[in-house]
Amino acid sequence: MLSERRLEVLRAIVQDYVGTEEPVGSKALTERHNLQVSPATVRNDMAALEEEGYIAQPHTSAGRVPTDKGYRLFVDKLADVKPLSTPERRAIQSFLESAVDLDDVVGRTVRLLAQLTRQVAVVQYPSLSRSTVRHVELLALAPARLMLVLITDTGRVEQRVVDCPAPFGETSLADLRARLNSRIVGERFTDVPPLVADLPDSFDAEDRGTVSTVLSSLLETLVEETEERLMIGGTANLTRFATDFPLTIRPVLEALEEQVVLLKLLGEAKDSGVTVRIGHENAHEGLTSTSVVSVGYGSGDEAVAKLGVVGPTRMDYPGTMGAVRAVARYVGQILAEN
């Protein structure tokens, strides 16, 4: 176990490094933080911290830099989430409140997060796996061609054209529409399949095929809609911390374009509380020198989706975590209001 002071030294190193982006030496440390000990003592502590793998030297005779492990300890033990100031909170709230629809909410959230953290923001659309059916509509486009429209309680609308095996009368259509709605409105997506399984049986033989087709199309839509979409923003912020190289930012940009990667990344986060994944803790290769700070958000108690930011491992964790948490909270509120 590291002594209290050594932890203090580690904290100081992380803070200074995050601020200056330069390896920090023993002398500078004692000056900028009143550690009450001499540089020499700090040097001993640093040697110990390095021994344990919390910090490293870019080269001999340079200062120390935190390792992923060091940041991990910092985040877990040494840092408190920094709450936002009241004006900031108010600004967030009013900015989000003026959103007109779901797309707008997500769009604004992304911009907000990117601006607050000055990093790349990622916001997942509210997931539909826990959302419920608000309404299903069936429209005849042609005698044997229907349009299926699904409306969810999160405000999304999905439509799909269904080609029927046989012509389908207007009365049958109205019948199916009514029965379908009476059975599944208000139900969760995952609960729908058993509720409609026997529906074809109650129709005439000639319509049965069409009903089955419509149902399987509906179920497909439900499954597909559970697939998650997301929005990213603030990529220009990447250039801030890539004084190093285009080499650094290229893989990150690539990873960001792979929605699958991002979804997986967010998916790995805990459902509640802020999750921080540091450097190599991220499975994806292009993101091994970045950290991901994410959190679930939702309109009620349950998290229906995640949001977060991607930035250099050398980031202001307390501030970022605070911003992410606050934004998630307010987005949740906004969603709940609709």
Place this chain on the structure above:
Amino acid sequence: MLSERRLEVLRAIVQDYVGTEEPVGSKALTERHNLQVSPATVRNDMAALEEEGYIAQPHTSAGRVPTDKGYRLFVDKLADVKPLSTPERRAIQSFLESAVDLDDVVGRTVRLLAQLTRQVAVVQYPSLSRSTVRHVELLALAPARLMLVLITDTGRVEQRVVDCPAPFGETSLADLRARLNSRIVGERFTDVPPLVADLPDSFDAEDRGTVSTVLSSLLETLVEETEERLMIGGTANLTRFATDFPLTIRPVLEALEEQVVLLKLLGEAKDSGVTVRIGHENAHEGLTSTSVVSVGYGSGDEAVAKLGVVGPTRMDYPGTMGAVRAVARYVGQILAEN
């Protein structure tokens, strides 16, 4: 007027510079292109071209680099659009054909363009200003609360909740739905307003308020839907040509996040044919060292939206123009099929 050979020299310079990314000198030119004249002659020609502002020297005793004006001349007079190879075409077609819905078409198009041109691709969603109404649906959510669903011929679905001034009966609802559809299905958005203006008059006094409310909501949706959305991709390609600096790519990333800027950029393009805007021809400040190659596409004869790529002024114009044009053509086909 520049002599034939001088134009040839300019073409050679552009081609070489695009290939090597390095200022090109007189000797190299005579070697790589059989100009049938000596370096000294080429030097004279270059001096003339520089005099006219078509090329420039980064510094004395360096080779020449084309200016925006030089590229302009190249694009207008010296270059032919390079058609894609048959296998390429086939690949495009089959890749786009497997798209399942509009989002997917646009998404695939973006990826395709980015990959083909190795640059940043921008695709505007098919504009609705020229699209037509396929169906309007009205659903009662509560006695005085309706949901309005608009389905367009481009496959987009938009919905909106309408709060009514008074309860609205199921029969009135069915009535309104039927009349609305019979009047505006198949009509263009822009033609809708006059067609529905007198609709409230034919309803009972008690329902008139609600009908008006629904109509204004519908018209609003039509207008809003005319606003254009777009998708971008391939931002990682920016790093390829920014060996120079993060300084170069930052403003570009910023501009790319401003949808307004991009829409304006695409909007400036001609409706038919490939448009190329080079360097300072782009109004936006962050894009003065990039070129935008864009083209309209559409399901029929009319262009309903634009797509294009953003890249360094030093780009392979013939190839890029060919790719952009080909992709637009195939996307149009795909859209027409639906």
Place this chain on the structure above:
DNA sequence: CCTGGCACTCCGCTGGGCTGAGTGCCAAGC
């Protein structure tokens, strides 16, 4: 266990010298 001292390391900056590609100009030739 802390501290001051000391020798050592090594990155990063600076300046000089060289090289080579490329130019502009000129006088001669076709």
Place this chain on the structure above:
DNA sequence: GCTTGGCACTCAGCCCAGCGGAGTGCCAGG
């Protein structure tokens, strides 16, 4: 009058050596 070879000149980029400074590790004394 255009083209050509010759020639002197310019200048970015590279290599190298020297150095200054920040930082370290170690040690002996408090």
